[in-house]
Structure formats: structure tokens, C-alpha cells
Amino acid sequence: MNDIDAWVWWLVGAAALGIPLVVTAMPEFGMFAVGAVAAAVVAGFGFGVVVQVLTFVVVSVALIAVVRPIAYRHSRQNPQLATGIDALKGKQAVVLERVDGSGGRIKLAGEIWSARALNGDLSYEVGQEVDVVEIEGATAIVM
Structure with missing residues (x-):
């Protein structure tokens, strides 16, 4: 396999990793795809297979180690913009019909x-x- 074939194969691998990213919405596949693109760049510069594979592994693992915890923290945060009935809590209203423990109407x-x-x-x-x-x-x- 010559250098041109190597970088093409890495790009094919990146595209193949992009498919499950879209289908399963698992961001790890995207990180592996970026690692494959980095390996394609290294292959394009003429480095050997060992350096290409090491580049793929290092970039993929680095992205997973750095990006995944950040994404996890962001996914656990409550939304800052209240919507639906949550947005109505704490709002002021005007009484249209007498309101007591049994009912009434407000605007x-x-x-x-x-x-x-x-x-x-x-x-x-x-x-x-x-x-x-x-x-x-x-x-x-x-109240």
C-alpha cells in the first residue's frame, strides 16, 4: 500500500465512522472519525503505518478524555431558559373572578x-x- 492509498483509506475509515455517529448520535464515533482524519493527514505527509496508527489512537483518546467529560457536564445542567408551565411559575397575574381555596379565574x-x-x-x-x-x-x- 503506497502513501496515497493510506491516506485515502484513513478518509474512508473516517467517513465510515461518521455513519454510526449520525445513526446512533454517539459522539465517540465522531471523535474516532477526527482521529482517522488526523491519521490521514500524517499519512499524506509520508509517515509510516506505525506513526499513522499512533496518531489515530492518540488523537481519538485525547478527544474522548477531554471532550467527553465536558459534554457530560453540559448535558447534566438544567436548561437556563424556562419554557411551558415552568416559565409561568413566579409570574404575576391579575384576578378576574374571586380566587379562594375552591377556585376562581386569573389573567x-x-x-x-x-x-x-x-x-x-x-x-x-x-x-x-x-x-x-x-x-x-x-x-x-x-398566593
Whole structure:
């Protein structure tokens, strides 16, 4: 196998490693593919098979050792942007119909919601501003 064949084979290997990356979404395959590209570059400069394989192994292992822990930490973080009902918690609403422990209506984020008081002994009158503590189904729990 001459030098041209070697770098072509490394690029074929990189492309072959890219297929399971796309199919399985496992980033490790991408790191191996980058290692194969690095070995192709080394092969293109005319280095021998031993140096090519060492380059592949070193680059792949280095990427896994460095990138994988960083990606793991980022995947475990909670999203910084609250969406859906999580975005409504802590918002202020205006009482449209008297709200007490058994129910009522509020205007929250431009929409009319059924609501009930967190403390069943308290009631909130029309026009009063309340804070949304929790969302249970389609009912906002307010205080």
C-alpha cells in the first residue's frame, strides 16, 4: 500500500465512522472519525503505518478524555431558559373572578386561567395581583 492509498483509506475509515455517529448520535464515533482524519493527514505527509496508527489512537483518546467529560457536564445542567408551565411559575397575574381555596379565574401571560389559592383560608378579590406558585394541570396555584 503506497502513501496515497493510506491516506485515502484513513478518509474512508473516517467517513465510515461518521455513519454510526449520525445513526446512533454517539459522539465517540465522531471523535474516532477526527482521529482517522488526523491519521490521514500524517499519512499524506509520508509517515509510516506505525506513526499513522499512533496518531489515530492518540488523537481519538485525547478527544474522548477531554471532550467527553465536558459534554457530560453540559448535558447534566438544567436548561437556563424556562419554557411551558415552568416559565409561568413566579409570574404575576391579575384576578378576574374571586380566587379562594375552591377556585376562581386569573389573567396570566395574556390568557385566562382557572386558579385557586395556595392557602385555602385566603381569598383574592377582582383586580388584585397575585403570584403564581405552581401549575397543576390547567389550574394555577396562587398566593
